[in-house]
Amino acid sequence: MNLLPALTTHPLAALLSGVAVLSYAVLAWAHPRMTAAQTRGMLGAAWLLHLLALAAGLLRQPAHFGFAPALSITVWLVLTVYLIENRLHPQLRARWPLALLGSVVVLLALFFPGAPYPLLRSNWLPLHWALGIASYGLIAVAVLHAWLMQRAEKAMRLGTSPDTAMPLLMLERLTFRFVAAGFVLLSATLLAGWWFSELFNDRFVWNHKTLFTVLSWLTMGVLLWGRWRLGWRGRVAARTLYLGAGFLLLGYVGSRFVLEVLLHRA
16 A cells, blocks of 8 residues: 555645644653643643644545544544543543554554545435444543553552542443443444445445444443443453454454555455
């Protein structure tokens, strides 16, 4: 795959992406020497540059989309939720891992902008994409909270949890709220996919993307049922969530990565 067109054809997207990557990298490297206000400000600036880079890349004609833009939008949504939550709960600390992740996905979207979509079969088709990406984002936020929850639980067992740490029960409630919201949007995504297949008189295809997405939906449903009926929490809940998120990642992002990068097919 030729990477140069992605860098030379769209100089604005390349410039914004480069500055966003630099901002994320500086935050990830310098955060131990920065105050809380400075890290929030730097993360907010990187978040805004990330948004502008996404807009410059996605709003061009013809429309492009693929695994890397999907990952980039997902991480941007995670950062959006984190910035909002950090205002409400300053104890929530995950800035440098998110900054590192942000720099990686912005670079990926720059080098792998996706396949062109010159003609859409329906003006409503982007709704299906939007629902899917939103479900990716919410489940990714749930994964982040589950990771923070496990880290807090480990610190409590070792007796190293600071007094300013976010309460474990609050992290647990937030995790399952995001799981429930992601499950609802994932259900809507599957329904929209089925509806579009009926609208265009296409047969509903059981390919890798559909199979892994349905497996993720079933796993998330089992997780919510287990929480409701069996009181699942801790490691069992976190591992089930990681499994469902892994299935979802293999669905669209995994299949598009194989097609675009390994097989060089649009």
